[in-house]
Amino acid sequence: MDEKKDMTALAEELKKYLGGSWEEYKEVVEYCESRQTGLEGIPAIIGLDDLTDPDRPVYQMAPMDEALHEQLAADTLLFTYLYSQREDRDPHYPCVAPAMSAVAERAFLLEEGEKVPTQYRVMIGQKEK
Amino acid sequence: MDNGLLPAIAEDKRTLEMFRYLVNGSYLRVVNYHNTDPVDAPRFEREIAAFAKYFSPVTMADVDDFFATRVWKKDKPGLIPAVFEGFRNQHDVMLPILEKYGFRAWYYIPSFFMDVPVAQQKRFTEHYDLTVYRPEVYPDGRYAMNWDEVRRIAQHHEICCHTGNHYQIHRDTEDFDMFREIVVSKRVLEEKIGRPVDVFCWLYGEEYNYNTRAHKYLKEAGYRYVVSNLKMEKIG
Numbered sequence: 583m584d585e586k587k588d589m590t591a592l593a594e595e596l597k598k599y600l601g602g603s604w605e606e607y608k609e610v611v612e613y614c615e616s617r618q619t620g621l622e623g624i625p626a627i628i629g630l631d632d633l634t635d636p637d638r639p640v641y642q643m644a645p646m647d648e649a650l651h652e653q654l655a656a657d658t659l660l661f662t663y664l665y666s667q668r669e670d671r672d673p674h675y676p677c678v679a680p681a682m683s684a685v686a687e688r689a690f691l692l693e694e695g696e697k698v699p700t701q702y703r704v705m706i707g708q709k710e711k
Numbered sequence: 712m713d714n715g716l717l718p719a720i721a722e723d724k725r726t727l728e729m730f731r732y733l734v735n736g737s738y739l740r741v742v743n744y745h746n747t748d749p750v751d752a753p754r755f756e757r758e759i760a761a762f763a764k765y766f767s768p769v770t771m772a773d774v775d776d777f778f779a780t781r782v783w784k785k786d787k788p789g790l791i792p793a794v795f796e797g798f799r800n801q802h803d804v805m806l807p808i809l810e811k812y813g814f815r816a817w818y819y820i821p822s823f824f825m826d827v828p829v830a831q832q833k834r835f836t837e838h839y840d841l842t843v844y845r846p847e848v849y850p851d852g853r854y855a856m857n858w859d860e861v862r863r864i865a866q867h868h869e870i871c872c873h874t875g876n877h878y879q880i881h882r883d884t885e886d887f888d889m890f891r892e893i894v895v896s897k898r899v900l901e902e903k904i905g906r907p908v909d910v911f912c913w914l915y916g917e918e919y920n921y922n923t924r925a926h927k928y929l930k931e932a933g934y935r936y937v938v939s940n941l942k943m944e945k946i947g
Contacts, residue, residue, distance in 0.1 A: 596716070620842050621751060623742045623758050623792070628938070629732030630739065632778050632945045633919065641781045643736040644767075644788040655733035659716075662726045666719035677719065678726040679940050686740060691765050691788075705765070706757045 599656035607657075610688045611664050613703070614680065625686035625702045627654065650692045650699060657685045725918075725941060732942075737781075739769065739943065740790040746798060747805040748845045755805060759792070759812045766790035768815035771869050771909060774936070778945050792816040793938075795873060795912075796841050797824045799853060802860040810867065818864055819873035819912050819938075822900040824855045839877040840914075858903050871910035871938065872897045879914045882922050893928040912938040919944045 600607070617624060630641070643651060661681035665671060689699035703709035720726050732738045742762070747755060762768075767785040777783055792809070794801050797820040809816050827835045832854050836843050843854050861870065874880070875896030880889060893911065900908045911934045913921065918939040919929075929937065935947045 592717070619743075620745045621748070621844055623744050623755065625740065625742045626940070627729075627733070627738050628741055628940075629729055629942045630737040630778065630945075631728075631732070631942050634945055634947065635778075638781055639731070639735045639737060641736040641777065642783060644783050644786060646765075647736060647783075647788050651733050651736055651738075654738075655730050658729050658733060659720050659726065663716045663719040666715065666722065676723040676725050678723060678729050681726075682729060682941060690740070693765075705761045706754070707761075708754075708757075 596656055596659060599653060600660060607660055607664055607684075607688070610684050610701075611661065611668075614684050614687055624683055625690055626683040627686050628682070646692050650689060653689055653699065654685055657688060658682065661685055661688075729941060736783075740766065740788065741793045742790065744792060744794045744801070744805065745796055745842070746844050747794070747800045748848055749800070749804050750845070752804050752808065756808050756811075759808050759814050762790050762792065763812040763814050768813075769817075770815060774943070793819060795819045796877065797821055797856050797861070797873075798841075798843070799849060799856050799860070802856045802864060806864055806868075815868055817869040817871055817910070818861075819871045820856075820861065820900060821873045821875060821877035822896045822903075823875040824877065825858055825861060825903075826899075827855060829853045840879075841877050862904055865904040865906070869910070870900060870904055870906075870908055871912055872900055872908050872934075873912050874914060875899065877914065880917075880922060880925060882924070884922070884925075886924075889922075889925050889928050893925060893934075894932040897932045897934070907933075909935040910938055911936070915940075918942050919946060 658678065658681060661684040662677045665677035665680050671677065687702045690702040690705055692699045701709065704711050742758065765787060767787040767789050769789040769791045773789060783789065794805060794816050801818065824835065829852050832852060836854055874892040876892065878892045880892060897908050911929060918941065919937040929946060935945065937944045937946055
């Protein structure tokens with residue numbers, strides 16, 4: 583197995599999901615860092631891990647998530663990278679933790695008939711679509 | 712794209728774990744709340760109304776079934792409003808909104824907080840990192856729910872244990888402290904609400920394997936799930 587080739591392929595795949603919109607992702611991170619976590623509802627995504635039966639890792643999702651989950655997975659890597667670049671990051675705290683909230687903020691739902699996911703802020707009427 | 716992307720992904724194993732959960736469809740949405748003050752009620756209502764429109768509430772039975780069958784059986788994805796700390800405003804402000812829209816929340820309760828005398832609650836919140844942002848809302852100084860309020864919530868919502876004292880368990884925490892914060896805290900909650908408590912949540916979102924010395928206490932207490940910032944882990 584050519585590890586370097588696999589890594590290059592992964593990076594190329596991520597570029598496809600990114601669609602050249604780093605600025606949009608950076609804006610989401612800046613917004614997330616501006617929230618008052620003690621006062622606001624903070625969206626996030628948590629993984630489900632069955633430690634009693636780890637050999638069945640695949641779950642059948644609701645229809646909305648069938649269309650959205652690969653985007654969320656790619657966003658996890660992209661936001662983790664962006665948090666790793668922050669000068670104010672806590673080195674004892676994994677970058678994927680705030681990233682999972684950014685993932686949820688950027689693409690909380692996919693409305694029927696839509697191709698572009700809806701931000702959490704838009705869903706709750708705090709920001710125009 | 713910066714050359715640092717792949718090293719950033721590989722830096723912590725949990726990044727690719729989360730990637731894997733998402734690709735495999737093993738995840739849930741949560742929205743985490745701490746203080747739910749009256750001044751913010753309009754925003755909370757917009758949120759819960761949106762949850763009810765686009766998502767399905769999640770019961771303990773739904774989670775059990777999702778893990779057992781690996782199939783989410785509702786048309787809409789599941790979403791858990793996760794309400795932390797046992798603050799009184801979570802009963803007074805959040806509960807009526809949840810009931811108005813018929814949505815179910817999971818309340819994470821530090822179970823010793825309810826029994827702290829009112830006169831000592833301010834000091835308790837300061838000592839155990841329970842930040843009350845607007846103390847003026849309750850001039851009587853009662854910031855915690857009382858047990859009647861917890862029982863009212865328990866009628867339609869999930870009650871989970873968030874230690875006893877809102878106590879951070881480290882890898883070197885003494886055994887008797889872990890017993891109190893993991894085992895005794897659960898027994899208190901169960902006695903007060905009259906039903907089993909299946910979920911434990913560490914402070915600051917540590918996962919099950921953060922402290923392997925705690926495993927015997929989680930088992931002795933009889934928890935079935937451990938929830939952290941990143942995961943819900945089924946342990947029994």
